[in-house]
Amino acid sequence: MFKDISVNNQQVVHRDTQSVVIRLSIAVLMAALCAITIYVLALSEPAQPILRNLALAQLDNTGVDNPVTAVLLNFRSYDTLLEIALLYVVVLSLYSCLFNPNESNLPPLPTFESHVIVRHFLRAFIPLIILIGGYLLWTGAYEPGGAFQAGAIIASGFIVVRVVGEPIIYPPWIDTLCIALGTATFVAVAIAVAFFEGTILTYPAGSAAGLILLIEIAATLSITLSLYIFYRMLGRL
Amino acid sequence: MNDILMYSATGFVLFFLGLYFVAFAPLVITRILAINIMGVGIFMFLVAHANSHNGVTDPVPHALILTGIVVAVAGTALALVLVKKIQVLSHNQNVTINSSSDTDQHTIQHTEQSPNQRTKDNLHD
Numbered sequence: 001m002f003k004d005i006s007v008n009n010q011q012v013v014h015r016d017t018q019s020v021v022i023r024l025s026i027a028v029l030m031a032a033l034c035a036i037t038i039y040v041l042a043l044s045e046p047a048q049p050i051l052r053n054l055a056l057a058q059l060d061n062t063g064v065d066n067p068v069t070a071v072l073l074n075f076r077s078y079d080t081l082l083e084i085a086l087l088y089v090v091v092l093s094l095y096s097c098l099f100n101p102n103e104s105n106l107p108p109l110p111t112f113e114s115h116v117i118v119r120h121f122l123r124a125f126i127p128l129i130i131l132i133g134g135y136l137l138w139t140g141a142y143e144p145g146g147a148f149q150a151g152a153i154i155a156s157g158f159i160v161v162r163v164v165g166e167p168i169i170y171p172p173w174i175d176t177l178c179i180a181l182g183t184a185t186f187v188a189v190a191i192a193v194a195f196f197e198g199t200i201l202t203y204p205a206g207s208a209a210g211l212i213l214l215i216e217i218a219a220t221l222s223i224t225l226s227l228y229i230f231y232r233m234l235g236r237l
Numbered sequence: 238m239n240d241i242l243m244y245s246a247t248g249f250v251l252f253f254l255g256l257y258f259v260a261f262a263p264l265v266i267t268r269i270l271a272i273n274i275m276g277v278g279i280f281m282f283l284v285a286h287a288n289s290h291n292g293v294t295d296p297v298p299h300a301l302i303l304t305g306i307v308v309a310v311a312g313t314a315l316a317l318v319l320v321k322k323i324q325v326l327s328h329n330q331n332v333t334i335n336s337s338s339d340t341d342q343h344t345i346q347h348t349e350q351s352p353n354q355r356t357k358d359n360l361h362d
Binding site for chain 1: 246250252256260261286293294295297299300301304306307310314315318319321322
């Protein structure tokens with residue numbers, strides 16, 4: 001504790017050397033652990049890719065061509081459901097952390113006038129960013145891409161606009177709607193398919209592609225708004 | 238195998254570096270960053286092992302990492318907001334956030350206004 005410093009300098013010096021010794025020994029210990037792990041890894045045989053073979057064998061029945069999207073939204077859609085739900089819960093807890101209960105909306109970030117070239121460049125650029133987001137969302141069925149990548153790109157577009165100082169004005173209910181949309185759609189689909197197939201998140205044959213696209217669109221909106229809200233929250237601190 | 242080993246080794250080095258700084262970093266924000274670096278180390282390890290010998294990548298670790306990135310982003314945002322909240326609250330009671338009991342110079346500086354004043358400001362714009 002630092003109150004000691006004015007009282008007894010000798011003691012503090014002693015403590016400092018002690019802590020340096022402790023730190024050094026732990027650093028050496030960690031380096032040794034790291035070296036041992038790498039050494040063991042170098043000697044060990046590579047694991048058999050059992051899950052990979054299972055996933056690739058069933059790829060034709062998933063409704064998508066990209067194996068990663070198939071794992072995310074078909075084989076292990078449970079994980080993705082919980083991931084979207086986690087984003088929802090985090091946004092809610094951020095709101096509860098920062099909110100003045102008397103205030104119904106997030107306070108706006110300050111706006112300022114940036115350079116004219118920046119503003120005009122941005123005006124041309126933002127539609128492109130949204131287009132790239134939409135492309136990534138669509139191409140997720142065939143190649144690397146998907147809801148999270150699309151959401152991250154579009155949210156980055158929003159954040160660039162904010163960094164430049166332009167206001168983004170939309171009615172506050174869009175926040176509320178879009179945050180809940182991803183989780184709500186996912187849960188609705190999960191329960192709806194349970195009526196046909198008996199278990200949740202087992203898509204009926206032939207409907208997988210459409211349902212995955214529906215979930216991905218909702219998740220993209222949700223992720224975009226969640227990431228943008230993270231930025232606004234942290235920028236407003 | 239050599240490529241895989243190199244990437245996994247880098248991942249482990251990042252993980253242990255992160256672990257060290259989680260334990261000993263003086264600033265709370267450094268600790269949050271260190272946790273992120275630990276996560277990146279694990280992602281690197283997983284990505285390295287998704288790579289296979291005959292050119293077909295394993296989609297399961299890739300999906301795991303995608304989920305992990307989202308969780309890491311959400312966790313980081315929550316952690317930063319909580320740290321800030323603690324700082325604002327403790328400012329009132331003259332308590333400092335100092336994650337390490339040995340050092341003084343790294344204590345988070347309180348340059349913010351008091352929370353009441355801040356809420357007023359927020360209401361005005």
